[in-house]
Amino acid sequence: MLIRRLFVTRPGDEGLPGPQRRHAMLVMVLGTLMSVLDNGIVNIALPTLASELAVSESRAVWITNIYQLVCAALLLGFAALSRLVGRRRLYLGGLALFVVASLCCALSRSFEWLVASRMLQGVGAAAMLSIGPSMYRLIFPSRLLGSAIGMGALVVAFGIAFGPSLGGIILHFASWPWLFAINVPLGLLALVLGLRALPGEPAQSHGFDWTGAVLSVVMLSGFVFSLDHIGHGARGMSAWLPLLISTLCLVLFVWRQRRAAAPLVPLGMFRQARFSIAATVSLLAFVAQGIAFVGLPFMFQTVMGASPLEAALLFTPWPMALMLVGPLSGRLADRFNPTLISSLGLMIFLLGMSSLATLTADADALAIGWRAVLCGVGYGLFQAPNNREMIGSVTLAHSANASGVLASVRTFGQALGTASVGLMLALPAASLTHALWLGCVSVVAALALSVWRIPLARVRA
Structure with a gap:
């Protein structure tokens, strides 16, 4: 029912007609799923990659971190560049580069080669991710924006849920290069569909900063x-x-x-308190998520002695809960104050993160599972409403820039979270538990700011 209503056209709707929305959405789903699968597959495999490439665990973290860091560093530039070359060209170019870089990763024979290939992957992903949210703004009418973003969250959750499991299965039956080779056929399929489905737009004449x-x-x-x-x-x-x-x-x-x-980021956007607060809250929440998504696979495998496949199964309740809650939260955000919903989600997310930080080495699957479900439910309630608040609080003319900021704070937040795990692994007096508690501190800051903005959003909505 939720999926069907996204493609029903009403009089006065902006965006694409219903049938065209369906094809464009399919391209966005494939592109998003590919990039998210890649992260999930690699995160669960970091301990294995550290062992097979003969590097320390703290150095192996950079296989993930360099990808996220390059993405974060280039997102603002690509969002502005899209006005010159057009979003369709930029998205398809980034997709093609991502496919080539995935093949380079699969052919890597050293840690340095793999990191360099991951950097190239990050460039391609940045080109796609920088304009993803603004594409939803073009494809769907404003009355369905929250639901569309919720569907995007569902795709992300599915990729996160399937990614670790797929990574564990691949490592169980094949060697690590296949972790990256899986992107090649999926990327080629998305590229072929994108050439046919994504709408073009005229390039704008102003310059690039x-x-x-x-x-x-x-x-x-x-x-x-x-x-x-x-x-x-x-x-x-x-x-x-x-x-x-x-x-x-x-x-x-x-x-x-x-x-x-022609500024890269029109600073006038940040005069909108709703936009700037939503961006800050998103950054803090993604720092915590980045810590958990990298720290937990290490904890499950190096502290609790789980295999890669077992670690993937232990992690799965989090994204599965997110997958169920994400679309519902997006629909609620179209009808109610999104800041209230996202604040409730952060409260539940904090309960889950703090309970994960209390895990002991002998914890069983049930003890891990209910904690992971709490995190997934909380993050599912938070993400889509907060994204809607951020994208919906700026004008359509600034939607591409807002999209770049959203993707930047998300990717940079995850990179900071990943770097924090590397820091904890490298410091002799710290541990993965300390990293999880650091994530809790980040969620507390996000929650305080999110609760403070609730009356502001109610007045200005």
Whole structure:
């Protein structure tokens, strides 16, 4: 019923007609599913990759982190670039690059080669993810925006749920290069469908802020590199220089955006309190999710002694619960105050995260399962309403920029969470439990800010 109503056209609807919506949505589903499957497959395989590539666990984290970091660093630039080249061209180009990079990952024979290939994958994923939410704004009318985003959350949840299980199955029957080769046929199918289904749009004539793009890359990547160096024992300027450079680039980036003829990020968007608060809440929540999604596979396999397949099954209740709750929360966000729903979700998510942090090495599957379900239900209630609040609070003209910001805070938050796990694994006095508690602190901050904005959203909705 929910899926059917997405493709029913009413008089006065914006976006595409019903039949065209169906084809465009299928392309978006395939592209999103491919990128999410990739993350889930790799996360569950990190302990195996660390062993087979003869690197430490804290270094192996960079197989995931470099992908997320490159995505985060390029999302703002690609979102602005889409106005020049058109969203269809950018999406299909990113999809093609992702397929090629996946093949390079499968052919990798060293840790360095694999990390370089993952960087290339990150570039392709950034091109697709930077405009994903704004594509929903173009495809669907505003009355269905929350439901469409909820369906997107369902696709993400399915990919997360199936990704770890698929990764465990592949490692059980085949070697690790097949973890990446699985993307090639799926990506080619999405590319063929995209060439036929995605609508074109005329390129706009204004320029591109190359200076701002370079500053954004250095700004977003410097902080995570600083965390990694500190976690590996760096001291003095070698540890703090990336952070200082990142801070300087942040100042210069804001200065540049105020003066650029075609700014990468129109700062006027952030004068909308609903938009800026939703972006901050999203960043904090994704930091916690990034910590959990990387930390839990390590905990299940290295602390509790589970196999990759067993670890995947232990992790599955979280995304399965998210998959069930996500579409419902998106529909509720179309009818009620989305900030109230997302705040409730963060409360439940906090209960789940804090209960996971209390797990012991002898915990059984039931003890892990109900905690994971709490996290999935909470995150499912939070994500779609918060995304709707963020995308729906700006004008259609700024939707591509808002999409880039949304994708940036999501990917950068996950990268920070992943880097935090690497930091905890590298520090002798820290542990994976400490990483989970750090995630709880991030959720507390997100919840406090989300509760504070509830009256604001009710007045301005």
